[in-house]
Amino acid sequence: LILAKTRDAQVLINRIFAKKRVQKFYKAGCEKRIEPGIYVHYLNPETRVPRSISRQPQDGWWDCRLEVLAVKQTSLGFDHQIQLITGRTHQIRAQFQ
Numbered sequence: 875l876i877l878a879k880t881r882d883a884q885v886l887i888n889r890i891f892a893k894k895r896v897q898k899f900y901k902a903g904c905e906k907r908i909e910p911g912i913y914v915h916y917l918n919p920e921t922r923v924p925r926s927i928s929r930q931p932q933d934g935w936w937d938c939r940l941e942v943l944a945v946k947q948t949s950l951g952f953d954h955q956i957q958l959i960t961g962r963t964h965q966i967r968a969q970f971q
Contacts, residue, residue: 899943900958902966905951910942915969917962925968938965 878884890896916935918926928935939959946953956966 898958900956900966902954902956902970903948903951904954904970907945907947907952908942908954908970910945912939912941912959913969914939917965917968923964923967924971925964927968927971936960936962938962938969940966940969 876887878887914929915938916928916930916932917938918928918932918935920934927938931937937960941957941959942954943957944955946955958965962968
């Protein structure tokens with residue numbers, strides 16, 4: 875979580891994000907273990923949540939890529955450390971389904 879205390883700081887943060895100099899990692903809890911690796915799916919941008927998803931390319935559908943970096947077992951299932959290669963709305967949820 876990043877918060878800017880001043881307007882100048884906010885401008886600087888926005889520039890850093892725009893230049894893609896920030897790495898973002900996500901944590902996703904799931905009942906099933908998803909093995910580490912790169913996952914590629916295709917998401918229908920015209921559907922609402924839950925979005926339609928395919929493993930095969932479809933005309934006009936978004937290319938979605940994420941990498942599961944690590945998996946840790948917990949008392950409730952598994953925690954997955956993820957890095958998005960693409961950043962689509964509801965991408966992690968759609969790809970983990």
